[in-house]
Amino acid sequence: MIRSFGFLLSGNACAAAILLLRTVVVSRLIGLEDFGIGTSLVLALAMIEMLTALGFQQQIVNAPKGDDADLHSALHGVALIRGMIGAAALFLLAPLLARAFGVVQLTWAFQLISVVPLLQGGMHLDVYRQTRHHKHRAAIWIALLPPLGSLAALLPLSRMFDDFRIMLFAVLVHMALGTLMSHAVAKRPYRLRFDRTVMVQSMRFGWPLMASGAVMFLVFNGERAIVGRLLGLEALALFSMAVSLTLTPSLVLMRSTMSLFLPRLSASAARPEFRAQAIITIQSHIVLAAGMVMAVNLLGGSFVLHVLGDKYRAVLPLLTLLTAVQALRVVKGGCAIVALGEGYRKTELLTDLLRIAFLPLAAWGVMQGASLPHVVHIAGLGEAAGLMIALLWMHRVQRVPLRPLAPPLIGMVALLAWAVFTQDQPTGFRAAGFGLLLAGLAMVLPDVRRLMIKKGASDGMESKAIQHR
Structure with missing residues (x-):
């Protein structure tokens, strides 16, 4: 148990250290106001992510049929629909959010970041099945490589921009790599189907x-x-x-x-x-x-x-x-x-x-x-x-x-x-x-x-x- 926790903690700590390093590098590359603009974009994204959270990890870990391949393919359908709804909501709310933070001229940035929920909708959920069996290596890879890739992207981004756009595109790179990594570490092929029964069950589980x-x-x-x-x-x-x-x-x-x-x-x-x-x-x-x-x-x-x-x-x-x-x-x-x-x-x-x-x-x-x-x-x-x-x-x-x-x-x-x-x-x-x-x-x-x-x-x-x- 201690060995498993040490592996999890060290992996997540390394991922967090990379994210923190990315934040530090960005803070040194841009001014306080631009860092505040980037933070407002991240807040908007966090709002949509949390408002549409259905707890796929908990659903797979807790479900008696959490290993069932058909359940996973149906949950992929639920995840995709969730991503589409989240992306549409963030895109439509972009003008209001930009106005709330006093940056109406940057409405386009709030609209651009609405791509993230759509990317997350295509994530492979097999990593949660592996976690169900106390196999955490895939989760650690997903935690580590995407932020590392976004950190590496800061160099070319800093040569193209000198403002909040460095932070914006670093987040986009991170999220895109996260979805790609979920497919790379999966042990099962990605299958997608839309099952009304599973959708209803998932909503009942996830609405709280x-x-x-x-x-x-x-x-x-x-x-x-x-x-x-x-x-x-x-x-x-x-x-x-x-x-x-x-x-x-x-x-x-x-x-x-x-x-x-x-x-x-x-x-x-x-x-x-x-x-x-x-x-x-x-x-x-x-x-x-x-x-x-x-x-x-x-x-x-x-x-x-x-x-x-x-x-x-x-x-x-x-x-x-x-x-x-x-x-x-x-x-x-x-x-x-x-x-x-x-x-x-x-x-x-x-x-x-x-x-x-x-x-x-x-x-x-x-x-x-x-x-x-x-x-x-x-x-x-x-x-x-x-x-x-x-x-x-x-x-x-x-x-x-x-x-x-x-x-x-x-x-x-x-x-x-x-x-x-x-x-x-x-x-x-x-x-x-x-x-x-x-x-x-x-x-x-x-x-x-x-x-x-x-x-x-x-x-x-x-x-x-x-x-x-």
């Missing part, structure tokens, strides 16, 4: 995920949209860079843990060992979130100053705060994986609805002159409230005991407080405190320690967790 996607867009991008609309493109560039530096490691963790834990939780659903697996899942997310906070707190400032340059110095006060917010989200993501393991698809939607309920407060604060750190404070309150609801749901509905989770949660809160309140202190002082807190966290997580030390310890962990009930 589509609703969640709308909410997810606001969760991940709500504050960015507020900043871009109310404070302008340069403020959007600064805030978006801070979000990217903190969101990237959290997405790496959540993407890796989803692929690792969801198949195991689904396999043990409705069995006594499910609760033990659920406890391990949440405890692992707590440890990973704590490590992420420490890494960004200790290394993020130097990265901004020495890599991004002085024009992004205003990002520094936001880094630790945003990382704390993302840490709460990583743990909440663990609760969402536990819920999906038993087929509960609406829980993440409920917790994220609570999260976005804080967005009007953030918008009001900006209109009243609030600074960007205050916007992050409000986001943190929303994530904390969502995490509390997710834990209560898991306890009351799925009967997962919370007692084994209380000590590590307290330890994580202490670590977050240390990160936030000592961010202006010398690095050595902060590192010593993090070391002590992580040691204390390790002491209250015997199951996770046993998992890391002993490859075959799953039985011991299950019995240990059952005793806590």
Whole structure:
């Protein structure tokens, strides 16, 4: 299990590092305003992607007939229709979106990026079947090569353009390569058919995920949209860079843990060992979130100053705060994986609805002159409230005991407080405190320690967790 997770984590981390490097190179090639324009294009694309998300990975992993070739060909038809609808919607909304960000003259750019959903509609879904059987090599190739190709494309693009178009065409290259790679790593031939029954079933499965996607867009991008609309493109560039530096490691963790834990939780659903697996899942997310906070707190400032340059110095006060917010989200993501393991698809939607309920407060604060750190404070309150609801749901509905989770949660809160309140202190002082807190966290997580030390310890962990009930 540890070997699989290490492979997933390292692969996704490399992919994220490549994307981050691409972002850094683009930020050095273009000015703040152009970076803000590129960010607005990415926000528009993310909106359509999340609004039309049907969760093909979850459908294939969770379905009893997830290996069936006919099901896959029918889902290819659903994916293609989804891509066509998304492309049409983005093309038609382009004038409105360009006006919202104050760049009406660039409507054509918003229309051009509508090609991306169409490209994604032709993706081969066999990679999810391989993930179902705990074979992650294909997923790693898809995660690595497309961003690497888009990074390589920056050189010729920088010779043709000197503005936001570098970012625009890099995204197009990335998405096109992603679709091509999905076909290259597939073990089965690509077949396409349109089955009304499968379409209806897919919509029934996916509508909570589509609703969640709308909410997810606001969760991940709500504050960015507020900043871009109310404070302008340069403020959007600064805030978006801070979000990217903190969101990237959290997405790496959540993407890796989803692929690792969801198949195991689904396999043990409705069995006594499910609760033990659920406890391990949440405890692992707590440890990973704590490590992420420490890494960004200790290394993020130097990265901004020495890599991004002085024009992004205003990002520094936001880094630790945003990382704390993302840490709460990583743990909440663990609760969402536990819920999906038993087929509960609406829980993440409920917790994220609570999260976005804080967005009007953030918008009001900006209109009243609030600074960007205050916007992050409000986001943190929303994530904390969502995490509390997710834990209560898991306890009351799925009967997962919370007692084994209380000590590590307290330890994580202490670590977050240390990160936030000592961010202006010398690095050595902060590192010593993090070391002590992580040691204390390790002491209250015997199951996770046993998992890391002993490859075959799953039985011991299950019995240990059952005793806590």
